[in-house]
Structures are given as structure tokens and as C-alpha cells.
Amino acid sequence: xxxxxxxxxxxxxxxxxxxxxxxxxxxxxxxxxxxxxxxxxxxxxxxxxxxxxxxxxxxxxxxxxxxxxxxxxxxxxxxxxxxxxxxxxxxxxxxxxxxxxxxxxxxxxxxxxxxxxxxxxxxxxxxxxxxxxxxxxxxxxxxxxxxxxxxxxxxxxxxxxxxxxxxxxxxxxxxxxxxxxxxxxxxxxxxxxxxxxxxxxxxxxxxxxxxxxxxxxxxxxxxxxxxxxxxxxxxxxxxxxxxxxxxxxxxxxxxxxxxxxxxxxxxxxxxxxxxxxxxxxxxxxxxxxxxxxxxxxxxxxxxxxxxxxxxxxxxxxxxxxxxxxxxxxxxxxxxxxxxxxxxxxxxxxxxxxxxxxxxxxxxxxxxxxxxxxxxxxxxxxxxxx
Amino acid sequence: xxxxxxxxxxxxxxxxxxxxxxxxxxxxxxxxxxxxxxxxxxxxxxxxxxxxxxxxxxxxxxxxxxxxxxxxxxxxxxxxxxxxxxxxxxxxxxxxxxxxxxxxxxxxxxxxxxxxxxxxxxxxxxxxxxxxxxxxxxxxxxxxxxxxxxxxxxxxxxxxxxxxxxxxxxxxxxxxx
Numbered sequence: 001x002x003x004x005x006x007x008x009x010x011x012x013x014x015x016x017x018x019x020x021x022x023x024x025x026x027x028x029x030x031x032x033x034x035x036x037x038x039x040x041x042x043x044x045x046x047x048x049x050x051x052x053x054x055x056x057x058x059x060x061x062x063x064x065x066x067x068x069x070x071x072x073x074x075x076x077x078x079x080x081x082x083x084x085x086x087x088x089x090x091x092x093x094x095x096x097x098x099x100x101x102x103x104x105x106x107x108x109x110x111x112x113x114x115x116x117x118x119x120x121x122x123x124x125x126x127x128x129x130x131x132x133x134x135x136x137x138x139x140x141x142x143x144x145x146x147x148x149x150x151x152x153x154x155x156x157x158x159x160x161x162x163x164x165x166x167x168x169x170x171x172x173x174x175x176x177x178x179x180x181x182x183x184x185x186x187x188x189x190x191x192x193x194x195x196x197x198x199x200x201x202x203x204x205x206x207x208x209x210x211x212x213x214x215x216x217x218x219x220x221x222x223x224x225x226x227x228x229x230x231x232x233x234x235x236x237x238x239x240x241x242x243x244x245x246x247x248x249x250x251x252x253x254x255x256x257x258x259x260x261x262x263x264x265x266x267x268x269x270x271x272x273x274x275x276x277x278x279x280x281x282x283x284x285x286x287x288x289x290x291x292x293x294x295x296x297x298x299x300x301x302x303x304x305x306x307x308x309x310x311x312x313x314x315x316x317x318x319x320x321x322x323x324x325x326x327x328x329x330x331x332x333x334x335x336x337x338x339x340x341x342x343x344x345x346x347x348x349x350x351x352x353x354x355x356x357x358x359x360x361x362x363x364x365x366x367x368x369x370x371x372x373x374x375x376x377x378x379x380x381x382x383x384x385x
Numbered sequence: 386x387x388x389x390x391x392x393x394x395x396x397x398x399x400x401x402x403x404x405x406x407x408x409x410x411x412x413x414x415x416x417x418x419x420x421x422x423x424x425x426x427x428x429x430x431x432x433x434x435x436x437x438x439x440x441x442x443x444x445x446x447x448x449x450x451x452x453x454x455x456x457x458x459x460x461x462x463x464x465x466x467x468x469x470x471x472x473x474x475x476x477x478x479x480x481x482x483x484x485x486x487x488x489x490x491x492x493x494x495x496x497x498x499x500x501x502x503x504x505x506x507x508x509x510x511x512x513x514x515x516x517x518x519x520x521x522x523x524x525x526x527x528x529x530x531x532x533x534x535x536x537x538x539x540x541x542x543x544x545x546x547x548x549x550x551x552x553x554x555x556x557x558x559x560x561x562x
Binding site for chain 2 (some may be wrong): 148149150182184186366368369370371374377380381382383384
């Protein structure tokens with residue numbers, strides 16, 4: 001590496017070792033702090049990024065030839081200005097404006113004053129191996145309700161929580177009117193705001209000039225005292241006086257969105273989770289130990305994400321999973337009736353059981369084919385879901 | 386229902402007798418006992434012999450309405466009222482227009498500001514611009530005028546100036562939607 005950095009260069013300052021799995025691990029760090037790039041003992045080196053911006057054309061050619069000669073072609077990804085948007089996570093967070101493409105040059109180009117944090121894209125998740133693409137897995141569940149003729153069900157894999165590294169059990173068919181609905185972010189926003197505000201009761205209360213203690217008498221005579229004219233010592237312009245236009249009493253911010261908008265919000269949230277690869281279907285919630293570490297290991301091994309929302313049907317959930325998630329802050333279990341847009345947006349990953357999928361499809365599809373409200377749904381009808 | 390009525394009347398009777406005992410201390414004559422022959426005593430005897438029967442519930446249950454819109458019976462072609470079912474095979478077009486929950490074609494007219502007539506086509510899926518082109522062509526043939534249209538890609542609806550609901554409904558049904 002050309003030594004244009006102060007202090008020891010990378011290769012001199014680090015001792016590398018091969019770990020058991022075949023990766024490169026930093027065994028020790030020697031020398032000045034400026035050359036270390038923040039690497040510590042025990043860090044596994046997965047790749048290296050070389051920025052060609054400050055190098056001359058000869059240096060760039062030398063490096064590329066080095067890669068070519070040693071047969072590293074396939075492991076090297078060359079980034080051009082147009083590809084910048086797809087691999088922003090590999091670059092430094094702070095860049096000079098000229099080095100990024102302008103916002104008018106192409107469709108994928110990012111604006112020049114955009115600052116992107118380095119942990120925005122979870123690279124480990126992008127690199128997790130996809131399940132086998134052969135269709136030998138059995139379809140464990142077909143859709144109960146009739147799928148429209150012009151649409152076909154969406155599919156996803158069924159997994160288990162029994163062992164950390166078990167393979168997929170099969171496929172499951174998901175109804176397109178619940179899990180493949182066109183994404184309307186405005187409806188999601190509306191439903192999220194409603195969920196936050198309809199329960200809100202603001203108890204801020206201030207006293208008006210008539211409620212503040214005192215102030216019934218005229219402080220001094222109208223004329224002749226040389227002072228400004230006043231009628232009461234509790235008027236709003238006085239110190240200690242009442243507030244003229246302050247908050248008045250407990251205020252309720254209750255309002256209801258139409259039932260179908262709220263249902264559509266749930267469907268859109270489920271569809272977006274599936275589309276973004278954050279939805280996982282599991283056969284049951286039986287885990288071998290009530291140890292929370294087992295769940296965290298499983299989540300990290302499978303590269304699911306940071307926070308997980310687990311949904312099951314019924315009042316009695318398996319004890320092991322309840323105990324395991326009790327102490328965990330980012331992994332939560334809820335019954336299927338408690339599923340809501342805010343929780344789905346708050347947690348990165350959504351895990352549904354097969355029964356939960358059936359329950360949700362049943363309940364959410366009923367709203368597409370029901371009559372309008374004749375009397376409240378709490379009273380009996382013949383075929384409520 | 387009947388059981389609860391008897392129960393309620395038994396409660397009333399008990400309350401009635403209790404109230405008599407509470408407020409009537411001074412006026413009670415010791416040797417002559419006055420028994421009040423009201424409904425209470427006869428119902429009190431019947432209370433022990435009451436039987437529950439659920440056979441009459443069916444008269445109420447058959448009145449409870451369903452909550453789902455029923456699927457219409459099979460028709461080949463238009464029914465006597467003029468309603469046409471959608472075709473079995475969806476037409477091979479880049480767009481699709483679903484039926485409403487009452488199985489009708491989702492074309493609606495609107496009148497705003499007292500004189501502004503528009504026609505709205507809802508529930509469009511797929512390429513809405515291709516539908517807009519076809520609608521403009523069809524209405525050009527019909528009226529000879531190039532009508533202004535508005536495509537809303539977010540809600541997937543199409544608005545046309547003027548009232549053309551019957552024509553558009555017939556046209557869509559002919560296409561097989």
C-alpha cells in the first residue's frame with residue numbers, strides 16, 4: 001500500500017491470524033493510533049475498501065493489475081459514480097461534495113449535500129445466504145379464502161425456532177389481498193398518528209384572571225396617582241396574574257378513523273414487511289429453553305434484524321417463550337388481536353405463526369366483503385369472523 | 386327472556402314484602418294477620434316448577450341477519466334486471482377493474498359546485514395510463530370531443546369530465562370486467 005498516511009501502515013501495525021472458520025481475525029495491534037482505522041483485537045476482517053479519489057491513474061492501474069494477477073477478479077466490486085447509491089454503506093460518512101454525483105446527472109444519483117450514517121445498511125443481512133431456490137419444499141398451507149382470479153398468492157418459507165440453525169420446513173401461501181396490497185404510506189402515516197393521538201388527554205390547565213386568587217379590588221384610583229390605570233391585580237399583564245389564552249382543562253384529542261382505513265393500514269403494514277424481507281413465518285412458538293440468550297443467538301445467527309415482534313393466536317402462549325422475552329427489551333410477544341401498525345413500525349422484524357396467519361387473513365378479509373354496519377358488531381350476527 | 390321476567394317479578398315481590406316489614410311496625414295488629422293476596426304468592430309457587438327450554442330460540446335466531454354480502458347465483462349472460470356477472474377469465478389487458486362489494490362495476494358520477502359533472506372509475510389495478518388512453522379513445526368516438534381526464538396514481542382512480550357512467554359501465558362490462 002502506498003504510504004501516504006502518517007504512522008505505520010496497515011500491514012505493519014496489525015497481526016492477522018486465521019480463525020477456525022477460515023476468516024481473518026486481528027490477533028494484536030501494534031503502533032500508532034492513526035493507522036489503525038479503529039480496529040481492535042478480535043475484529044474479523046471481511047473486506048477492504050480502497051478509495052481511488054486521491055490516487056493517480058498509474059497507482060489505480062497498479063492496484064487493479066495486482067488484483068487481476070492474483071485471480072481476485074470475482075471478489076472485487078468496482079464502483080463507478082452511478083453505482084454510488086447502491087454501495088453507500090462502504091464509504092465514509094462525510095464526503096466532499098465534488099466526489100458524489102450531482103442530483104441532476106442521473107436517476108439514481110444522490111444529492112451532493114446528503115449525509116448518510118455508516119450504519120444505515122446492515123451489510124450482514126444483505127450477505128445472508130438465501131434459502132435453496134429449488135421448489136422441493138412442500139406447501140404447508142393454502143389460502144382458505146378465495147383468491148381473486150387475476151391474482152395469485154404470495155409465498156414465503158416456514159421456519160422453526162427449535163434449533164438455532166435448522167432449515168426451512170416448507171412454504172406457505174399468503175393471500176394477496178392481505179400480504180400484497182399496494183403500499184400507501186399516507187394511510188400508514190394516518191393510522192400511526194391516530195394511534196398516538198386518540199388516547200391522548202392533555203391535562204395542562206392554567207388559571208384565567210377570574211380564577212386567580214385575589215384581584216377583585218381596583219388597586220389604586222383611576223386618576224391622579226401618577227401610576228398607570230388598572231382594574232385588578234390579576235389581569236394578564238400583571239406579574240402573578242391569570243393567563244389569557246392558555247391551555248384550559250383536560251383536553252381530549254379523541255377521534256376515530258373509519259374502520260376500513262384502520263384495516264387497510266394493517267394490511268399495508270403486513271405487505272410492506274413481507275416486501276422488505278422482514279416477515280418470517282414460524283410453525284409454532286415452542287423453544288427448547290427459557291433462556292433469553294438462545295433467542296438472541298438465533299436472531300443474530302439468522303440475521304433477522306434488531307428488534308423482533310412475535311405474534312401468536314390464543315390466550316395461552318408457550319411458557320418458554322414468555323419467560324425468554326420477559327427480560328428482553330427488543331423482542332416482544334403479543335397475541336394476534338393485539339397486532340397494530342405502531343408496533344409493526346417500531347419493531348424491525350415480524351414473526352407470525354401459521355395460526356396467526358390464518359386468524360389475520362380471516363379477520364382482515366372479512367372487511368372486504370361485509371355489509372355496512374346495521375347495528376354494532378358487538379351484538380350477534382350469524383357469520384362474524 | 387321469560388325466565389328473566391319471572392325472576393324480576395320475584396325480586397319485586399321480595400322487595401315489596403321487605404318494604405312492608407320495614408315501614409309497618411307501628412300499625413301491625415298482633416292477633417289478626419292480614420295476608421296480602423297478590424300475584425307474588427301464585428308466582429312464588431310456580432317458581433319452583435319452572436323449566437328451561439331452548440327450542441324457541443330458533444324463532445329469534447332466524448331473524449339475525451348475516452354480515453357478509455352473498456355471492457350472486459350463476460347467470461349466463463345478463464340477468465333479468467340487467468346485471469351482468471364478470472367474465473370467468475379476466476380479460477387480457479394491462480389493467481384490471483375489480484367489482485365493488487355488491488358485485489357492481491365501480492363507475493360513479495359526481496356533481497360539485499352545483500354544475501361540475503365528473504365520472505369516477507375506482508378500483509383500478511395495473512397500468513392505469515393504458516386505461517386512461519382507452520377511455521379517452523372510446524369517449525372520443527362517442528362524443529367527438531377530447532375530454533379532460535385526471536389520473537390519481539396513489540388511489541388508482543380515474544376521473545373524466547362529464548357524466549358517462551352508463552356508457553362506461555356498458556363498455557367495461559363488454560370488455561369482461
